Amino acid sequence: MVDAASGLAVELPVVARPQGRRPFLVDVFLRLFRHKPLGAVGFLLILLLLAVAAIANFAPRLIPYGYNDQNVSIRLQAPSRAHLAGTDKFGRDVFSRVLHGARVSVAVGFGATAIGVLFATLLGVLSGYLGGWFDTVLQRLVDVVMSVPTLVLLLILVTYARPGLVTVIWALGVSIAFRASRIIRGSVIALRGAPFIEATRVCGSGPLRVMLAHIVPNLFPLMIVIVTVDIGAAILAEAALSFLGLGIPPPLPSWGGMLSDRQYMLQAPWLSLAPGIALALTVYAWNMFGDAMRDLLDPYLHNTGSP
């Protein structure tokens, strides 16, 4: 294990290690399956989501229809053997569209949290490690941005570029970045005072080296927690944006967008079911998994506040 003396002797990034000799992530997942049954269920549902997203590209061999295969002669048909979840206003197969929608959700979830965590780390590490006026100004800015209701912030951000998947991902990423940078900053401040950071500084490492080689690797568990906790929220926010007509533009299948066809639903109530179930199940899975990961990684988070 690492003590102050060996921290001095070996100039290696000091990543918090679990008790055993297993790699960090393997250890976390073993504990997930052993102690967190609900989190494990969430994880399996997520694997299912990823599998669906992966095979959705292979229409019509693995799934019945493409997401924009229109056939107006069979529009608004009730669920049947040929169309498991019925057809929509253009005669598109709702079930296939829900499967394709998994791709959009996965892209949005992972894309937005990746952008969010990347920028949050950049801002949080600089703000927490450097302190001073940069920290003060940035934190007041975060205060102000966080006081705009998230959905309103997102609605404004998406108007800044042409409507599309990438725009939605960036808007969500930016809104996550502000929130998460506060959490990362807290962790960095806790780390800054740690003896092993003092030691590396005494050894002559400059600020850049300390930040990149010593602080950032120790933030890894926190980043995992932020990603797992925020993906569900990002997917939900994308659905809300698309539901309001300002998210993913048609014909791309977004679960939220599919639910916005409300004028046809009295005639075809099945339109309201499949996308909603897919969305709720996905968010449920991420919530369970995120909760479990937060509990499991808690010992490595270096701060008392949780995301």
Place this chain on the structure above:
Amino acid sequence: MGQYVIHRLVLFIPSVVLVTFLVFGMVRIIPGNIVDLMLQENASGYSHKELEHRLGIDQPIPKQYLQWVSGIAHGDLGRSLWNNQLASDQITRALPITFELSGLGLVLAIGVGLVIGTLAATRADTPLDYLFRSISIMGLSVPGFWLATLVILFPAIWWGITPSFSYIPFTQDPAGNLVQFLLPAAILGIERAAGYMRFTRTSMLEVLRRDYVRTARAKGLRESTLIYRHAMKNALIPVVTLVGLSVPILLSGTVILETIFALPGMGQLTLRSITQRDYPVLQAIVLFYTFIVLFSNLAVDIAYGWLDPRIRYA
């Protein structure tokens, strides 16, 4: 205490200044020319020059800012590009609706969340606790707009019942108004209640493990007195923070529910000003939202001292 309030109000000033910078910058940091964008997106009937003038962007930046801020100080939040109405008038009309919706939703959420959270904590690890906890995670996962869609759709199909989609003002028909708000407020409340319930449960469990609770129990206090008079007071302190911090989330929820239930509140106004690229109105709205949230954060901090006399303000 009084000094603390003053101190907090002084700290409020830089935040307010920053808010004005941000909202001012909102229309100016858009890549490309916003006027071209607006002319592309809609036909508001203005020429390029006129639009620039209406947005006030035909002047040097510092002058623009000073003009805009002094306008706000005089209560002039600008005029809509579409109907030339004062933004402040539009907001004063919409605000009571949003307050009513979010207020009712919050009351419902707190009521349900606290009661069920406390029940779950006092019966921790019993089937009832597991039931409540799984329901709450489901409550957190089911999107409000989907729930709202289902709640409107299926009664309409099965029994032919549809809620009223034309707004009934409270002053005209108080009963009808409350009935109209009940459904959206309930959906807004359910989403929040799940979070409050989980938090109340955790907080209550922690308090129930403390020494003073053990002492109270040892001296033979009735369980209900113990929980509702002694434990709850301490357990609620962190819950107050959560409630205060959820104001922006609540306001996000009203945007969607006002759209679905056709309530002409701030949410609808926001959405309309965004789709119409009505930036003067949008700026006024964002200014308003940030003020509401900053004030609610301030209220939470002050409520702390009132709830927990142990907290001393230096």
